[in-house]
Amino acid sequence: MPARPRIALVPGEPAGIGPELCVRLAQRDWPVDLVAYADPGLLQDTATAFELPLELLDINAPSHAGALALAPFPLSKPVVMGRPDPDNARATINALLAAGQACIGGELQGMVTGPVHKANINAGGIAYTGTTELLADQAHTDVVMMLASPELRVALATTHLPLREVPEAITPALLERCIRITDRALRRQFGIGKPRIAVLGLNPHAGEDGLLGSEEKAVMIPVIERLRTQGFQLSDPLPADTAFLPRKLTHFDAVLAMYHDQGLPVLKFSGFERAVNITLGLPYPRVAVDHGTALELAGKGEADASSMAAAIELCAKIAARANEIP
Structure with a gap:
């Protein structure tokens, strides 16, 4: 267990508000290292659109305000904000599963997830009822x-x-x-x-x-x-x-x-x-936003980052507490 926990940050639906939330919260200093499991081009384009600085670092690098460590998961199609594309469903699910596996393996100490568009995942040919169920199946636990x-x-x-x-x-x-x-x-x-x-x-x-x-x-x-x-x-x-x-x-x-x-x-x-x-x-903390993809707000700069900020804060506290438990 590292002294400074490392937490996955997974945006969720690429055409929703998740990427914007991640880029906005990357501007803050956090008591954990944030590792984005996402398409690098999407994150950079989002940062450019909102005139925010963003540096994408090696997956093992410490993050800081204006910079995220990155595990790249390229999308199959360019993103049109507000319009989910089923061809990008596989990358969304792969990012969640890879982050979950890194947590199970001890490389990461927690995961924060953005909103996922269930209908779009299923339209992409992937049976999906929710991220909670997906991660439970992966970890083989109730x-x-x-x-x-x-x-x-x-x-x-x-x-x-x-x-x-x-x-x-x-x-x-x-x-x-x-x-x-x-x-x-x-x-x-x-x-x-x-x-x-x-x-x-x-x-x-x-x-x-x-x-x-x-x-x-x-x-x-x-x-x-x-x-x-x-x-x-x-x-x-x-x-x-x-x-x-x-x-x-x-x-x-x-x-x-x-x-x-x-x-x-x-x-x-x-x-x-x-x-x-x-x-x-789960054998690790997973905390998610308590709202949907808000497709109608995607790309407009009107998304409220409060829930994702609260998710990062709570995941960081739980990860730090795990350090103290034998």
Whole structure:
């Protein structure tokens, strides 16, 4: 583990705002070395378009304000901002996989990723549901998606599922796995000695003692009670409509939501520009922006870099903390 961690910076969709975000944030000094996994011409053209200095260095060189180390991943076609090209999908995926492999191999200590255009990747002939799933498959591990802002951390038991499929997906095994991964990440990556996790019920009013659904009594409570005997600090299933009240959140370090739109609207409302997406369970920290490719803003100089800046800051903190853990 180097004294100064090295972190991959992957722009994502070449025709989106990711390249602009990377070039703008390359103007700052960071407590880590940033290694861009990207097309060098795209980065230089982006810097020129916005009249920003950018020096691309050898992959092993230390980065500094105005300069990025580079792992080159040339695109197949010239980029037209705002217009994703399926022919460039393979380079986008290869950059993510190469950065992931470098993290697994210990060459890098973390990864920050920009937004990826799912439809364009699939149009390029690559089956892709998301970067979270891609990196989990590469690392052969179970993961949990967590979105976090300075005020709130929300982990998801299920992610991109149709709502009608969620109840069957909430099994005892899935719930236990998500709790264990979340608890471990809060300890190791966030430095929380005894994590307190609020578990949201699946049904309105957390089932209201079986009147509005049986999943809480039949599936969730037995898992929660068993894990409590092993030292986990978990709430009973909480009604989602009141769990996010500020006075309740003071008692917890994270919230485990049962499905995507149960927990994320609250988090995004409370601090969208400062929110990031963290993949818990990987053998390295991966932090992503909490927004899409914003094709309508690409090339216009109007993109907000706050989320990617927050992602770099958090990834740097986690990587530094890993240095201190035996």
